Amino acid sequence: MAEDAKSPPQGTESLPKACQVASPGQGVTGKAMEMGDMAAHSMSDMGEPQMASMKAMQEMNRTMRATHGIKDPDLAFVCGMIAHHRGAVAMSKIELxxxxxxxxxxxxxxxxxxxxxxxxxxxxxxxxxGQ
Known part of the structure; x- marks a missing residue:
């Protein structure tokens, strides 16, 4: 029961339970995180569509990074693709x-x-x- 009350690892909150359970959370730091920070600094001269696209991309990357630590390669692939596809959907909605x-x-x-x-x-x- 205590396990059910536990928060999902950071970055996996929107993924299926099997992804959450298998993921250690935010895996990649360092250069990947710096790239996100650099992009945030250049956002001041962006319009609303560019800001929305950047936000969607950052969320996609955050979730994808969280899947990199999943040891089962099949599950890691599927969980990463869920995040990747959601990012594509979000960016497509911005285009529309x-x-x-x-x-x-x-x-x-x-x-x-x-x-x-x-x-x-x-x-x-x-x-x-995950069953």
Missing amino acids: QSGKDDQAKTWAKKIIEDQEKEIAEFEAWANKR
């Missing part, structure tokens, strides 16, 4: 809100459709794996 080009918007819609389907498949697989 802010973009002007019809082709780019068509691609964004297709990405959302395809990747949300794959996210559901990955989550089902991870949930089954």
